[in-house]
Structures are given as structure tokens and as C-alpha cells.
Amino acid sequence: MNEENKPKRDELRPTVGQGSAPEPEAEAPPVTPPGNADDGRRGDDTYVARVARGAGISTAGQGIGRVLGYVAQVAVARLLGAQFYGFYTLGVAVVNGVHIVSRFGMENGVVRYVAHHREHGDEARVRGTIVQALLITLAISLALSVVMFFGAGLIADRLPKDAPEMVMVLQAFAFVLPFFVFMSMTAWATQGFQTVTYAAYIQQFIRPGLFLLFVGACYLIGAGIVGVIAAYALAMFLAGVAGLYYLKKLFPPLFDRQAQTKFETKALFGVSVPMSVTQGAQYLNNFSAILILGAFAAGSPVGIFNAAARTATFLTAVRFAFSGIFSPIISGLHARQDREEMGRLYKDVSRWIFTGAFVLFLVIVVFAPQVMSVFGASFGQGVTALVIVAVAQLYSSSVGPAPRMLAMTGNQNFAMIATSVAAVTGVVVSLILIPRYEILGAAIGMATAIITENTGTMAAVKWRLGFWPFNLAWLKPLAAGAIAATATYAITLFVILPGGPIPNVMVFGGFLGLLFLALLFLFGLSDTDKEFLGAFWNVAKRYLPARFRGGGENRG
Structure with a gap:
């Protein structure tokens, strides 16, 4: 390879002169001065620290976003009732x-190749x-x-005859689609x-916050299901506008008509096409059970199952918090062929994801009846479904960001195969059991799909890359x-707090989490665990009042 074509590590993040925008402090690693070798582990600018900073910011986003989204779902369920909440759930x-089809896997291509071209300092291809x-x-x-608008009747005809409202619901959601994709x-x-800062702002703060605000307005004006869907669309649109603003902040040449643009269509589609199949299969893993349940029993059963499944999906917040920053880092490491760092990072990140998800899992399982009663008295039928899906989501957390690992290292076809097999398996099980x-x-159909998919992607990472997420540290x-x-x-069993299920879940769930954390410290932390927690805490302190931050904060 010619010297001029070698990836430059000081171009991992562009300088201001290259069109970058100042980012929040402690967000990304500083630029390495030209001529200095940087293996990614200099000072506190290690890959562990970068993952911790990214995960810290994204965790705040995922936590707040999931809470806002969950509160909005509870509000919608109480506003519409179990039956119309079921219709709304089917529309979602x-x-x-259709959103998965519209994206065409481009979300993976844009992350991979923006990171890849920036690694080589190629602004024209970044823009393209x-x-x-x-x-x-x-x-x-x-x-x-x-x-979707003109085919709404055909879709609704596949549902039970007691669901004529679905035509109106689907036509309303057709207007949501472009804003959703945008x-x-x-x-x-x-x-x-x-x-991951700006993605967290868009998807975890702005969109769910606006939707909750607009749903509250629906309460005040007495709007029905169409009003809720309109609120959904408006929140998406405004969040998309914010996304364009952040893109301009990160990469001003994107909006410069004089800037050079180079398209790498073949490379982009080479990643996007197989990953679109993968995303479609993952969609079936998450939604096929809801769609099949809707075909046999639209209305209340769909709403109850969706409430259980969405609650169990809280566990995935931890994985998503890590995946956003993990993906471009792995893409950069793969470009430099640093397999040792890739394997070490994958093992550590997988254990951290499982540890965070395990706490949420225990709270959900221990307090399952109280959690489901928050949606309403009729939602108690979903307790068993909640536990089953939560077990599957915990297993998916245990394998770490395996699909992202495959997508960012040119092994996206294996992710496609694993998720496709899982999707077919889940559909078959659902068709057998749901009637x-x-x-x-x-619940069993969804859990089967989730477990099959993650077993396949974990096996593919081991086979293609030689990495395995588990070791004895998981025993702690x-x-x-x-x-x-x-x-x-x-x-x-002996203490019940007054005020209903919410105070009990919050108080005793908080106690469970604190006891879990104390025991982890008692059992001892590894060096990378300590490094991760230190960088994570530096990010967390930014969200605390000034009097709680203490002195000497490392601004990274």
C-alpha cells in the first residue's frame, strides 16, 4: 500500500478546518497530532473510555427516551382503552x-461508510x-x-371482521411513514x-418528548386515535428537522453546493441490500407475533400483548446505548485490521450490556404483576407473556452487539442468514400457537425468534471472527x-407500601438495583471495568447539579 493511501489515524475525527463542529465535552477522542502514532489506547483516550463516554451519553438518552416513550404508551392505552390501543398497536x-423496507438497509451503510471515508479523510465520499x-x-x-394509503383496505381485510377501524388507522399511518424514515x-x-450524542437527542429526547406532549394535548381536546397518530407524525417530522440541523453542525460541507461529491453506489448497496433483508427479518422477530395475533384476535389481545412486549423491550435499551458508538469504532478498527482490540472490546462490551440488562430483567420479573397493572386492570392477563419475552430479551443482551459486529466487518450476509432463519422460525411457531x-x-413465538436470531449471530461472530462473549467474569x-x-x-413478602404498584416498583426496584451494584463492587472489578466506570461517571456528572459533581472533573 502506498504511503499516501494509508489510513491516517489522526483523521479518525476531522479537525475544525475539515468542517467538523465542536462537540459536547468528553464526547469524542481528541485529534492525534500529525506524525504521532495513536493506537487508540493513549492516556484516557482508550477504546474503553470512548465506549464508556458514548454509552454514558446514549444511556442517558435511552433511559430518558424509554421512560418518555413508556409513559406515552401508558397514556395512549388509558386514552384509547384496550381495544383501540390494540388497533393503534397494529398500525404501529x-x-x-414499511419503514424497514423504506430504509433499505441504508442506515448500516451510512454509518459504516461515513466512518470509513472519514478514516481516510475523504470528505467528497462522506458527503456522497x-x-x-x-x-x-x-x-x-x-x-x-x-x-400503503390505497392498499389499507386490502390489509384490513386480512383482519377479523370486528376491526373495520383499521382502514382509517392504516391510512393515517401512511402519512407518518416519510417523516419516520426522514x-x-x-x-x-x-x-x-x-x-451518539445527536442520535440520542433526536430519538430519545426530542421525538418521545414531543409525542408525550402532543398526546397530552389529545387528552385535553378529547382527540381519538387519529389525533394520536397525527401527534406521532408531527413528533417525527420535528425530530427529523432537528436531525438535519445536527448533520449540518457535524459536517457543514453537506449543505455546501460548491463542495465536491463522490458517490460509491456499489459499495453502499453492497452493505445495504443484505442488511435490508436482515432488518426485515429482525422486524418479523419483533412484530410477527403482533401481526399474527391481530389476524386472529384484533383489539384487546393485541393491546395487552404489546404492553407486555414493550415492557420487556426495556432490556434492549442497554444494548442500543452501546451499539451506537460501538459500530463506528469497530468499523475503524476493522479498517486498520486491529483484531486483538476488536475481540477484547467485544468481550467487555457484551458483559457490560448483560450486566445492565440483568438489573432491569430482575426488576421486571420480580414486580411483573404490578408493572402490567400500570396500563389498566385488564392488562393483568399479560404477566406471563411479559416474563417469557423478558427472558428472551435478556438472552439477546447476553450475546452483545453481535449483529453490529458482523455488519461493520463485512460479514453482513451472515447476519442476514441468521435473522432470516429466526424470522421464519418465529412466524411458524406463532402460526401454530397463536390460534x-x-x-x-x-409471547412464545416472539421469544423463539429472538433466541434463534441471537444464537445465530453469536455463532457467526465466533466462526468468522473468532470472538466469544463469555468468560468467568460473567459469574459475578x-x-x-x-x-x-x-x-x-x-x-x-412482608412489606407493602401504600399508594399502589408504582411506589412499590420504584422503591423496591431501586433497592434491588443498589444492592446489585454493591455486591458487584464487593466481588471485585476488573481493570477495564474500573476504566469504564470512571469514564462513564465523568459523563454522568454532566447531568447532575453542580454541587454534586465535585472537583477535578475530567472533561476528556
Whole structure:
């Protein structure tokens, strides 16, 4: 390789002269001075520290976003009732499916190749990648929106005869689709610049915050299901506008008509096409049970199962918090062929994801009846479904960001195969069980798909890259969780707080989490655990009042 074509490590993040914008402090690593070798582990600018900073910012976003989204779902369920909440849930499932098709896997391509071209200092190809990804997905979404609007009757005909409202619901969601795609693609594009801050702002603060605000307005004016869907669309649109603003902040040449643009269509589609199949299969893993349940029992059963599944999906917040920053870092490491660092990072990140998800899992399982009662009295039927899906989501957290590992290292076809097999398996199981068991059958079908997919992607990472997520260090969070859950459950047998399920879940769930954390420290932390927690805490302190931050904060 010629010297001039070698990847320059000082170009991992552009300088201000290259069109970068100042980012929040402690967000991304500083630029290495030209001529200095940087192996990614100098000072506190290690890959562990970068993951911790990214995960810290994204965790704040995921935590707040998930809470806002969950509160909004509870509000919608109480506003519409179980039956119409079920219709709304089916509409969300359909628009999410069409949204996957509209993205065409471009979200993976834009992250990978923005990071890759920045690694080589190629601004023209960075601009071309972003422009192509945005325009192609927007064009597809507009076309499919028209198809969805005029095909709503055909879709509704596949549902039980007691669901005539679904035509109106699906037509309303057809107007949501372009805004949904526009918002998500701008958010994904920002992650190619090795920052998750702006994606967190868009998807975890702005969109759910606006939706909750607009749902509150629906309460005040007495709007029905169409008003809720309109609120959904407006929140997406405004979040997308914010996404464009952040893209301009990160990469001003994107909006400079004089800037050079180079398109790498073949490379972009080479990643995007197989990953679009993968994303479609993952969609089926998450939504096929809801769609099949809706085909046999639209209305209340769909709403109850969705409430259980969404609650269990809280566990995925931890994985998503890490995946945003993990993906471009792995892409950069792969470009430099640093397999040792890739394997070490994958193992550590997988354990951290599991540890965070395990705490949420224990709270959900111990307090499952109280959690489901928050949606309303009729939602108690979903307790068993909640536990089943939560077990599957915990397993998916245990394998870490395996699909992202494959996508960022040129092994996206193996992710496609694993998720496709899982999707077919989940559909078959759902078709067999849902007609007889309804909500329980849907839970088993979804859990089967999730477990099959993650087993396949984990096996592919081991086969293709030689990396395995598990080691003896996993025994510590397992032991801490078992002790904390047992102690908390024993206390709840004798102590019940007044005020209903919410105070009990918050107080005793908080106690479980603190006891779990204390036991982890008691059992001892590894060097990378300590490094991660130190960098993570530096980010967390930025969200605390000034009097709690202390002195000597490392601004990174």
C-alpha cells in the first residue's frame, strides 16, 4: 500500500478546518497530532473510555427516551382503552414494517461508510454517502406511503371482521411513514461521525418528548386515535428537522453546493441490500407475533400483548446505548485490521450490556404483576407473556452487539442468514400457537425468534471472527443478581407500601438495583471495568447539579 493511501489515524475525527463542529465535552477522542502514532489506547483516550463516554451519553438518552416513550404508551392505552390501543398497536406494527423496507438497509451503510471515508479523510465520499442514503430512502418511503394509503383496505381485510377501524388507522399511518424514515436516517447519519450524542437527542429526547406532549394535548381536546397518530407524525417530522440541523453542525460541507461529491453506489448497496433483508427479518422477530395475533384476535389481545412486549423491550435499551458508538469504532478498527482490540472490546462490551440488562430483567420479573397493572386492570392477563419475552430479551443482551459486529466487518450476509432463519422460525411457531393460546402463543413465538436470531449471530461472530462473549467474569453479575433479587423478593413478602404498584416498583426496584451494584463492587472489578466506570461517571456528572459533581472533573 502506498504511503499516501494509508489510513491516517489522526483523521479518525476531522479537525475544525475539515468542517467538523465542536462537540459536547468528553464526547469524542481528541485529534492525534500529525506524525504521532495513536493506537487508540493513549492516556484516557482508550477504546474503553470512548465506549464508556458514548454509552454514558446514549444511556442517558435511552433511559430518558424509554421512560418518555413508556409513559406515552401508558397514556395512549388509558386514552384509547384496550381495544383501540390494540388497533393503534397494529398500525404501529405495519408502519414499522414499511419503514424497514423504506430504509433499505441504508442506515448500516451510512454509518459504516461515513466512518470509513472519514478514516481516510475523504470528505467528497462522506458527503456522497449521506446524500445518497437520505434521498434514496426518502424516495422509497414516499412511494410506499402511497401504496400503503390505497392498499389499507386490502390489509384490513386480512383482519377479523370486528376491526373495520383499521382502514382509517392504516391510512393515517401512511402519512407518518416519510417523516419516520426522514427522522431515523438523519439520526443514523450522525452516528457515522463517531458520536451518539445527536442520535440520542433526536430519538430519545426530542421525538418521545414531543409525542408525550402532543398526546397530552389529545387528552385535553378529547382527540381519538387519529389525533394520536397525527401527534406521532408531527413528533417525527420535528425530530427529523432537528436531525438535519445536527448533520449540518457535524459536517457543514453537506449543505455546501460548491463542495465536491463522490458517490460509491456499489459499495453502499453492497452493505445495504443484505442488511435490508436482515432488518426485515429482525422486524418479523419483533412484530410477527403482533401481526399474527391481530389476524386472529384484533383489539384487546393485541393491546395487552404489546404492553407486555414493550415492557420487556426495556432490556434492549442497554444494548442500543452501546451499539451506537460501538459500530463506528469497530468499523475503524476493522479498517486498520486491529483484531486483538476488536475481540477484547467485544468481550467487555457484551458483559457490560448483560450486566445492565440483568438489573432491569430482575426488576421486571420480580414486580411483573404490578408493572402490567400500570396500563389498566385488564392488562393483568399479560404477566406471563411479559416474563417469557423478558427472558428472551435478556438472552439477546447476553450475546452483545453481535449483529453490529458482523455488519461493520463485512460479514453482513451472515447476519442476514441468521435473522432470516429466526424470522421464519418465529412466524411458524406463532402460526401454530397463536390460534389456540393467543397472548401466550404470541409471547412464545416472539421469544423463539429472538433466541434463534441471537444464537445465530453469536455463532457467526465466533466462526468468522473468532470472538466469544463469555468468560468467568460473567459469574459475578449472575451471583450478584441472584442474591439481590432473592433478598428483595423476600422483603416484599412482608412489606407493602401504600399508594399502589408504582411506589412499590420504584422503591423496591431501586433497592434491588443498589444492592446489585454493591455486591458487584464487593466481588471485585476488573481493570477495564474500573476504566469504564470512571469514564462513564465523568459523563454522568454532566447531568447532575453542580454541587454534586465535585472537583477535578475530567472533561476528556
